[in-house]
Amino acid sequence: MLTITDLHASVADKPILKGLSLTINPGEIHAIMGPNGAGKSTLGYTLGGRPGYEVTGGSATLDGADLLELEPHERAAAGLFLGFQYPVEIPGVSFVQFLRESANAQRKSRGEEPLSGAEFLKLAREKAALLKMDMEMLKRPVNVGFSGGEKKRAEMVQMGILDPKLAILDETDSGLDIDALRICGEGINAIMRKPEKSVLLITHYQRLLDYVKPDFVHVLAGGRIVKSGGPELALTLEERGYEAVEGAGA
């Protein structure tokens, strides 16, 4: 699914990722944990193609396609979904309008027929219900006036509608109360835990992993993966902190 090899990336000429390698197979859920400044969000943005995140070496492929050669919207059409830590507000543009354009732009680039208004609304209603979100909220401007928790649930609704192959979720758990955390976790499982799909969870804490059980956990520090293990690694990190584990891994 996703193969990252010796990836180097800089932001404003400052190297952040320094030789990161990671392989995610179909059906797997991986979690990347790490201290502040380790490069976790940079990894998400670099794979998503955000302007200002410059790749200086290495490669990243999605099902064999060179991800780094594609424009951000082409990466989405290729099956990548990036869940934002801070979803962006877009005044005047409704979720329904935005998501229908998104879904149909992706379908068009894959040579599929566009969804009709009725087909799209049916799909949106179904995914909103999955995340216990009132359909009326999707008629409002994108993320404007939404609480932190509502924004994250709306991200998961988008993921459900766009139906990606690979989701990279950047701190989806931040800013969530206990109920919203559970709803988002169950949403991720319902949408993405399938043999042909994969997830990369970027997080600081164990708590999301109580709901979305990862198959692999990696520790990112200094722009590289310094330790990998099973789900038990997240528990060890929670108990002993990053410093102890990084020290052991180095």
Add this chain to the structure above:
Amino acid sequence: MTVETLPTRAAEDWRYADVEALKALWPIAAPELVTVPAGGSFSRTILQTGGGVTRLSLVLESKATAVVHILNAGGPYARVEVDVLLHEGADFTLGGAQLAGEGETVEIVTTVTHAQPNATSRQLVRSVAAARGVASYLGKVKVERGADGTDGEQSVRAMLLDRTATANARPELEIYADSVKCAHGCAVGELDANGLFYLASRGVPPAQAKALMLSAFVAEAFDGAEEGDNLQAHAQALLEKALLEGKA
């Protein structure tokens, strides 16, 4: 205002005009004069999408109301002038959107005179300028002696799609009365890069993402317009055309 000879850019109201292009349109027609009787109402939609000069002059008798909506675009030069005289308690609202495509000059010029007390006026103008395009708004509000209780408001915003695009906003207040409220706000900016990346990350191609955001930006000008949907559809088509052609 009557213009009998071809103006030059030394004239305040023509300082941002494309005088060369204006020559081709010369002579321009005198303003259409409309008097709205006391207590009456008037509304007008000015849809000028192929360039040209449109001029409207309104007199609102006491407690009359008027609403004007404008979509102004097209090259090489498109200008809309609206001149309004307000008597006691009259109310005037203008919502204008304009688009300067590549190398085009567009402008909206308003003069609102509060001649008597307690009249209200609002002008909201949203401009978009592509490469080497110039979009200007010149908005004058005059409050004459004794026109107390005047409430005037201007909201002017412009979006530049390229480093070579220009937006001019010139609010001008001439106030000769006490106890007057006149507010104006003005901002010139570029499309939010975070918003564009967010849309792209969901699969929306760049030109379409910009059209979506700009269409929301100009939509404010058509709030409450009788022909709002029609204006919005025209604006959207013009924006998409400008973005695809100009690769802005």
